[in-house]
Amino acid sequence: MSNNQFKRGELYSVINGVASTSVARRLQKNFRNAGLEITIEQWSILYHLWKEDGLSQQELCTRTFRDKASITRLIDNIEKLGLVERIASKDDRRVNLVYLTDAAKPLQEATYNIANQTMNEALQGISKEEIEIVKSVFQRVYENSK
Amino acid sequence: MSNNQFKRGELYSVINGVASTSVARRLQKNFRNAGLEITIEQWSILYHLWKEDGLSQQELCTRTFRDKASITRLIDNIEKLGLVERIASKDDRRVNLVYLTDAAKPLQEATYNIANQTMNEALQGISKEEIEIVKSVFQRVYENSK
DNA sequence: TTATAATAGTTGCATAACTAACTATATGTC
DNA sequence: GACATATAGTTAGTTATGCAACTATTATAA
Numbered sequence: 001m002s003n004n005q006f007k008r009g010e011l012y013s014v015i016n017g018v019a020s021t022s023v024a025r026r027l028q029k030n031f032r033n034a035g036l037e038i039t040i041e042q043w044s045i046l047y048h049l050w051k052e053d054g055l056s057q058q059e060l061c062t063r064t065f066r067d068k069a070s071i072t073r074l075i076d077n078i079e080k081l082g083l084v085e086r087i088a089s090k091d092d093r094r095v096n097l098v099y100l101t102d103a104a105k106p107l108q109e110a111t112y113n114i115a116n117q118t119m120n121e122a123l124q125g126i127s128k129e130e131i132e133i134v135k136s137v138f139q140r141v142y143e144n145s146k
Numbered sequence: 147m148s149n150n151q152f153k154r155g156e157l158y159s160v161i162n163g164v165a166s167t168s169v170a171r172r173l174q175k176n177f178r179n180a181g182l183e184i185t186i187e188q189w190s191i192l193y194h195l196w197k198e199d200g201l202s203q204q205e206l207c208t209r210t211f212r213d214k215a216s217i218t219r220l221i222d223n224i225e226k227l228g229l230v231e232r233i234a235s236k237d238d239r240r241v242n243l244v245y246l247t248d249a250a251k252p253l254q255e256a257t258y259n260i261a262n263q264t265m266n267e268a269l270q271g272i273s274k275e276e277i278e279i280v281k282s283v284f285q286r287v288y289e290n291s292k
Numbered sequence: 293t294t295a296t297a298a299t300a301g302t303t304g305c306a307t308a309a310c311t312a313a314c315t316a317t318a319t320g321t322c
Numbered sequence: 323g324a325c326a327t328a329t330a331g332t333t334a335g336t337t338a339t340g341c342a343a344c345t346a347t348t349a350t351a352a
Protein backbone atom coordinates (compact mmCIF):
# COMPACT_ATOMS: atom_id res chain seq x y z
CA MET A 1 0.00 0.00 0.00
CA SER A 2 1.10 3.58 -0.41
CA ASN A 3 3.29 5.28 2.13
CA ASN A 4 0.31 7.40 3.06
CA GLN A 5 -1.02 4.58 5.19
CA PHE A 6 -1.93 5.94 8.60
CA LYS A 7 -1.54 4.65 12.05
CA ARG A 8 -4.95 4.15 13.54
CA GLY A 9 -4.57 6.87 16.13
CA GLU A 10 -3.59 9.46 13.59
CA LEU A 11 -6.54 9.01 11.35
CA TYR A 12 -9.20 11.05 12.99
CA SER A 13 -6.97 13.93 13.96
CA VAL A 14 -5.94 14.22 10.35
CA ILE A 15 -9.50 14.05 9.07
CA ASN A 16 -10.62 16.54 11.68
CA GLY A 17 -7.70 18.74 10.80
CA VAL A 18 -6.63 18.68 7.20
CA ALA A 19 -9.86 17.73 5.75
CA SER A 20 -12.80 19.15 7.55
CA THR A 21 -14.99 19.86 4.55
CA SER A 22 -14.22 18.12 1.29
CA VAL A 23 -12.86 14.89 2.75
CA ALA A 24 -15.62 14.75 5.34
CA ARG A 25 -18.22 14.94 2.59
CA ARG A 26 -16.46 12.27 0.58
CA LEU A 27 -16.18 10.04 3.63
CA GLN A 28 -19.88 10.50 4.34
CA LYS A 29 -20.71 9.42 0.79
CA ASN A 30 -18.41 6.43 1.03
CA PHE A 31 -20.08 5.34 4.26
CA ARG A 32 -23.46 5.61 2.61
CA ASN A 33 -22.38 3.76 -0.52
CA ALA A 34 -21.18 0.93 1.70
CA GLY A 35 -24.61 0.76 3.36
CA LEU A 36 -23.35 2.23 6.64
CA GLU A 37 -26.08 4.54 7.86
CA ILE A 38 -24.08 6.68 10.24
CA THR A 39 -22.96 10.26 9.90
CA ILE A 40 -19.33 11.28 10.15
CA GLU A 41 -20.18 13.19 13.32
CA GLN A 42 -21.59 10.03 14.87
CA TRP A 43 -18.56 8.14 13.62
CA SER A 44 -16.22 10.64 15.29
CA ILE A 45 -17.80 9.75 18.64
CA LEU A 46 -17.59 6.01 18.00
CA TYR A 47 -13.98 6.46 16.92
CA HIS A 48 -13.04 7.82 20.35
CA LEU A 49 -15.03 5.12 22.14
CA TRP A 50 -13.30 2.39 20.16
CA LYS A 51 -10.03 3.78 21.45
CA GLU A 52 -11.35 4.07 25.02
CA ASP A 53 -14.80 2.86 25.97
CA GLY A 54 -16.85 4.41 28.75
CA LEU A 55 -15.85 8.04 28.36
CA SER A 56 -17.98 10.71 30.00
CA GLN A 57 -19.90 13.13 27.85
CA GLN A 58 -17.64 15.91 29.12
CA GLU A 59 -14.56 13.98 28.02
CA LEU A 60 -16.12 13.55 24.58
CA CYS A 61 -16.65 17.32 24.45
CA THR A 62 -12.95 17.86 25.02
CA ARG A 63 -11.76 15.19 22.62
CA THR A 64 -14.05 16.16 19.76
CA PHE A 65 -14.02 19.95 20.25
CA ARG A 66 -17.79 20.19 20.68
CA ASP A 67 -19.93 21.83 23.34
CA LYS A 68 -22.09 19.98 25.86
CA ALA A 69 -25.35 20.48 24.03
CA SER A 70 -23.95 19.10 20.78
CA ILE A 71 -22.65 16.00 22.56
CA THR A 72 -25.95 15.48 24.35
CA ARG A 73 -27.82 15.36 21.09
CA LEU A 74 -25.19 13.38 19.19
CA ILE A 75 -25.31 10.73 21.92
CA ASP A 76 -29.12 10.85 21.77
CA ASN A 77 -29.00 9.98 18.09
CA ILE A 78 -26.32 7.30 18.41
CA GLU A 79 -28.27 5.81 21.30
CA LYS A 80 -31.41 5.71 19.13
CA LEU A 81 -29.39 3.70 16.60
CA GLY A 82 -28.60 1.25 19.38
CA LEU A 83 -24.84 1.74 19.11
CA VAL A 84 -24.11 3.21 22.55
CA GLU A 85 -25.76 3.47 25.94
CA ARG A 86 -25.45 5.94 28.81
CA ILE A 87 -24.63 4.48 32.21
CA ALA A 88 -24.63 6.78 35.23
CA SER A 89 -21.30 6.93 37.04
CA LYS A 90 -21.27 5.53 40.53
CA ASP A 91 -18.54 7.91 41.65
CA ASP A 92 -20.28 11.11 40.56
CA ARG A 93 -23.96 11.08 39.95
CA ARG A 94 -23.77 14.08 37.65
CA VAL A 95 -21.76 12.08 35.12
CA ASN A 96 -22.98 9.87 32.28
CA LEU A 97 -20.49 7.34 31.00
CA VAL A 98 -21.00 6.35 27.37
CA TYR A 99 -20.47 2.70 26.48
CA LEU A 100 -20.48 0.94 23.13
CA THR A 101 -23.05 -1.80 22.62
CA ASP A 102 -22.36 -5.08 20.86
CA ALA A 103 -24.01 -3.64 17.77
CA ALA A 104 -21.25 -1.05 17.47
CA LYS A 105 -18.37 -3.47 17.36
CA PRO A 106 -18.79 -4.78 13.79
CA LEU A 107 -18.74 -1.22 12.51
CA GLN A 108 -15.22 -0.62 13.67
CA GLU A 109 -13.33 -2.51 10.97
CA ALA A 110 -15.67 -1.53 8.16
CA THR A 111 -15.59 2.18 8.88
CA TYR A 112 -11.89 2.17 9.53
CA ASN A 113 -11.19 0.58 6.19
CA ILE A 114 -13.37 3.10 4.39
CA ALA A 115 -11.86 6.02 6.28
CA ASN A 116 -8.36 4.83 5.58
CA GLN A 117 -9.06 4.40 1.89
CA THR A 118 -10.78 7.79 1.70
CA MET A 119 -7.80 9.42 3.33
CA ASN A 120 -5.34 7.70 1.03
CA GLU A 121 -7.23 9.02 -1.97
CA ALA A 122 -7.54 12.50 -0.49
CA LEU A 123 -3.84 12.68 0.35
CA GLN A 124 -2.45 11.44 -2.96
CA GLY A 125 0.57 13.45 -3.92
CA ILE A 126 0.92 14.99 -0.47
CA SER A 127 4.05 14.14 1.46
CA LYS A 128 4.27 13.13 5.09
CA GLU A 129 6.29 16.27 5.75
CA GLU A 130 3.50 18.45 4.39
CA ILE A 131 0.97 16.61 6.53
CA GLU A 132 3.11 17.15 9.61
CA ILE A 133 3.27 20.85 8.86
CA VAL A 134 -0.49 21.06 8.41
CA LYS A 135 -1.10 19.25 11.70
CA SER A 136 1.39 21.47 13.47
CA VAL A 137 -0.17 24.64 12.04
CA PHE A 138 -3.63 23.47 13.06
CA GLN A 139 -2.50 22.80 16.59
CA ARG A 140 -0.97 26.25 16.93
CA VAL A 141 -3.97 27.98 15.32
CA TYR A 142 -6.20 26.15 17.75
CA GLU A 143 -4.10 27.20 20.73
CA ASN A 144 -3.98 30.80 19.47
CA SER A 145 -7.74 30.96 19.00
CA LYS A 146 -9.27 29.42 22.09
CA MET B 147 1.90 45.62 12.31
CA SER B 148 3.10 42.06 12.08
CA ASN B 149 4.27 40.52 8.84
CA ASN B 150 1.21 38.29 8.95
CA GLN B 151 -0.90 41.09 7.52
CA PHE B 152 -2.94 39.72 4.66
CA LYS B 153 -3.87 41.04 1.35
CA ARG B 154 -7.61 41.49 1.20
CA GLY B 155 -8.16 38.77 -1.37
CA GLU B 156 -6.28 36.20 0.61
CA LEU B 157 -8.20 36.61 3.81
CA TYR B 158 -11.26 34.54 3.20
CA SER B 159 -9.51 31.70 1.47
CA VAL B 160 -7.21 31.38 4.44
CA ILE B 161 -10.04 31.50 6.95
CA ASN B 162 -12.02 29.03 4.90
CA GLY B 163 -8.95 26.86 4.65
CA VAL B 164 -6.68 26.94 7.65
CA ALA B 165 -9.17 27.87 10.18
CA SER B 166 -12.52 26.32 9.63
CA THR B 167 -13.35 25.53 13.22
CA SER B 168 -11.45 27.31 15.97
CA VAL B 169 -10.78 30.55 14.12
CA ALA B 170 -14.30 30.64 12.74
CA ARG B 171 -15.71 30.42 16.26
CA ARG B 172 -13.35 33.09 17.49
CA LEU B 173 -14.27 35.34 14.57
CA GLN B 174 -17.97 34.83 15.28
CA LYS B 175 -17.44 35.90 18.90
CA ASN B 176 -15.42 38.93 17.85
CA PHE B 177 -18.20 39.99 15.46
CA ARG B 178 -20.73 39.67 18.26
CA ASN B 179 -18.58 41.53 20.77
CA ALA B 180 -18.33 44.38 18.27
CA GLY B 181 -22.13 44.51 18.03
CA LEU B 182 -22.17 43.05 14.52
CA GLU B 183 -25.13 40.68 14.39
CA ILE B 184 -24.13 38.56 11.42
CA THR B 185 -22.90 34.99 11.29
CA ILE B 186 -19.61 34.06 9.68
CA GLU B 187 -21.54 32.13 7.06
CA GLN B 188 -23.48 35.26 6.17
CA TRP B 189 -20.24 37.22 6.21
CA SER B 190 -18.66 34.76 3.78
CA ILE B 191 -21.39 35.63 1.28
CA LEU B 192 -21.03 39.37 1.83
CA TYR B 193 -17.26 38.97 1.46
CA HIS B 194 -17.65 37.64 -2.07
CA LEU B 195 -20.22 40.31 -2.98
CA TRP B 196 -17.92 43.07 -1.76
CA LYS B 197 -15.35 41.73 -4.19
CA GLU B 198 -17.90 41.42 -6.99
CA ASP B 199 -21.47 42.57 -6.56
CA GLY B 200 -24.40 41.00 -8.40
CA LEU B 201 -23.27 37.38 -8.43
CA SER B 202 -25.81 34.67 -9.19
CA GLN B 203 -26.73 32.20 -6.49
CA GLN B 204 -25.06 29.47 -8.54
CA GLU B 205 -21.83 31.46 -8.65
CA LEU B 206 -22.00 31.86 -4.87
CA CYS B 207 -22.35 28.08 -4.59
CA THR B 208 -19.14 27.61 -6.51
CA ARG B 209 -17.18 30.30 -4.72
CA THR B 210 -18.21 29.29 -1.20
CA PHE B 211 -18.28 25.51 -1.70
CA ARG B 212 -21.92 25.21 -0.69
CA ASP B 213 -24.86 23.53 -2.39
CA LYS B 214 -27.88 25.30 -3.87
CA ALA B 215 -30.21 24.72 -0.95
CA SER B 216 -27.73 26.13 1.53
CA ILE B 217 -27.26 29.26 -0.57
CA THR B 218 -31.01 29.72 -0.97
CA ARG B 219 -31.50 29.84 2.77
CA LEU B 220 -28.38 31.83 3.53
CA ILE B 221 -29.57 34.48 1.06
CA ASP B 222 -33.04 34.29 2.61
CA ASN B 223 -31.56 35.17 5.99
CA ILE B 224 -29.25 37.90 4.71
CA GLU B 225 -32.17 39.36 2.77
CA LYS B 226 -34.27 39.42 5.96
CA LEU B 227 -31.48 41.44 7.58
CA GLY B 228 -31.82 43.90 4.71
CA LEU B 229 -28.23 43.49 3.57
CA VAL B 230 -28.82 42.03 0.08
CA GLU B 231 -31.61 41.75 -2.44
CA ARG B 232 -32.36 39.29 -5.21
CA ILE B 233 -32.90 40.75 -8.67
CA ALA B 234 -34.00 38.49 -11.49
CA SER B 235 -31.59 38.39 -14.41
CA LYS B 236 -32.88 39.84 -17.65
CA ASP B 237 -30.75 37.49 -19.74
CA ASP B 238 -31.90 34.29 -18.10
CA ARG B 239 -35.09 34.23 -16.12
CA ARG B 240 -33.98 31.21 -14.10
CA VAL B 241 -31.20 33.24 -12.52
CA ASN B 242 -31.30 35.41 -9.40
CA LEU B 243 -28.55 38.00 -9.13
CA VAL B 244 -27.69 38.97 -5.57
CA TYR B 245 -26.93 42.63 -4.92
CA LEU B 246 -25.71 44.38 -1.79
CA THR B 247 -27.95 47.07 -0.34
CA ASP B 248 -26.71 50.37 1.05
CA ALA B 249 -27.05 48.89 4.53
CA ALA B 250 -24.32 46.35 3.75
CA LYS B 251 -21.66 48.82 2.78
CA PRO B 252 -20.72 50.13 6.25
CA LEU B 253 -20.13 46.57 7.39
CA GLN B 254 -17.29 46.04 4.99
CA GLU B 255 -14.55 47.95 6.79
CA ALA B 256 -15.67 46.94 10.28
CA THR B 257 -15.81 43.23 9.54
CA TYR B 258 -12.61 43.29 7.54
CA ASN B 259 -10.72 44.90 10.41
CA ILE B 260 -12.05 42.34 12.86
CA ALA B 261 -11.31 39.45 10.53
CA ASN B 262 -7.80 40.69 9.87
CA GLN B 263 -7.07 41.11 13.55
CA THR B 264 -8.55 37.70 14.36
CA MET B 265 -6.37 36.10 11.71
CA ASN B 266 -3.26 37.86 12.94
CA GLU B 267 -3.87 36.52 16.42
CA ALA B 268 -4.64 33.04 15.15
CA LEU B 269 -1.54 32.92 12.99
CA GLN B 270 0.98 34.19 15.53
CA GLY B 271 4.17 32.23 15.28
CA ILE B 272 3.22 30.69 11.95
CA SER B 273 5.37 31.58 8.97
CA LYS B 274 4.21 32.60 5.52
CA GLU B 275 5.88 29.49 4.15
CA GLU B 276 3.83 27.27 6.44
CA ILE B 277 0.66 29.07 5.42
CA GLU B 278 1.50 28.55 1.77
CA ILE B 279 1.98 24.84 2.38
CA VAL B 280 -1.34 24.60 4.20
CA LYS B 281 -3.17 26.38 1.40
CA SER B 282 -1.50 24.19 -1.18
CA VAL B 283 -2.36 21.00 0.71
CA PHE B 284 -5.96 22.12 1.07
CA GLN B 285 -6.25 22.79 -2.63
CA ARG B 286 -4.89 19.35 -3.51
CA VAL B 287 -7.04 17.59 -0.90
CA TYR B 288 -10.05 19.37 -2.33
CA GLU B 289 -9.18 18.32 -5.85
CA ASN B 290 -8.55 14.74 -4.74
CA SER B 291 -11.87 14.53 -2.90
CA LYS B 292 -14.46 16.02 -5.18
C1' DT C 293 -23.23 23.58 58.64
C1' DT C 294 -25.03 26.33 55.58
C1' DA C 295 -24.60 29.37 51.74
C1' DT C 296 -22.13 29.95 47.42
C1' DA C 297 -19.79 28.51 43.47
C1' DA C 298 -18.51 25.11 40.12
C1' DT C 299 -19.51 21.16 37.17
C1' DA C 300 -22.31 17.61 34.19
C1' DG C 301 -25.93 17.24 31.57
C1' DT C 302 -30.58 18.63 29.23
C1' DT C 303 -33.69 21.59 26.71
C1' DG C 304 -35.33 25.64 23.83
C1' DC C 305 -34.16 28.62 20.20
C1' DA C 306 -31.87 30.04 15.98
C1' DT C 307 -28.69 29.11 12.13
C1' DA C 308 -26.75 26.14 8.86
C1' DA C 309 -25.57 21.82 6.26
C1' DC C 310 -26.90 17.96 2.82
C1' DT C 311 -30.18 15.00 0.10
C1' DA C 312 -34.04 14.43 -2.59
C1' DA C 313 -38.06 15.93 -4.82
C1' DC C 314 -40.08 19.67 -7.01
C1' DT C 315 -41.06 24.04 -10.40
C1' DA C 316 -39.65 26.94 -14.02
C1' DT C 317 -36.80 28.20 -17.75
C1' DA C 318 -33.21 27.13 -21.47
C1' DT C 319 -30.92 24.25 -24.61
C1' DG C 320 -30.31 20.56 -27.94
C1' DT C 321 -31.89 17.06 -31.12
C1' DC C 322 -34.94 14.73 -34.11
C1' DG D 323 -42.07 22.61 -33.52
C1' DA D 324 -41.89 18.86 -30.02
C1' DC D 325 -39.70 16.06 -26.80
C1' DA D 326 -35.83 15.07 -23.90
C1' DT D 327 -32.28 16.94 -21.15
C1' DA D 328 -29.83 20.27 -18.47
C1' DT D 329 -29.71 24.18 -15.35
C1' DA D 330 -31.27 27.70 -11.51
C1' DG D 331 -33.63 28.01 -7.69
C1' DT D 332 -37.05 26.54 -3.86
C1' DT D 333 -38.95 23.52 -0.35
C1' DA D 334 -39.37 19.54 2.96
C1' DG D 335 -37.04 16.54 6.01
C1' DT D 336 -33.12 15.20 8.91
C1' DT D 337 -28.84 16.10 11.33
C1' DA D 338 -25.73 19.05 13.52
C1' DT D 339 -23.90 23.38 15.76
C1' DG D 340 -23.69 27.17 19.32
C1' DC D 341 -25.65 30.07 23.01
C1' DA D 342 -28.37 30.72 27.01
C1' DA D 343 -31.22 29.24 30.60
C1' DC D 344 -32.28 25.53 33.41
C1' DT D 345 -31.86 21.17 36.92
C1' DA D 346 -29.17 18.23 39.70
C1' DT D 347 -25.10 17.13 42.03
C1' DT D 348 -20.56 18.12 44.05
C1' DA D 349 -17.00 21.13 45.95
C1' DT D 350 -15.61 25.22 48.48
C1' DA D 351 -15.75 28.73 51.96
C1' DA D 352 -17.77 31.48 55.65
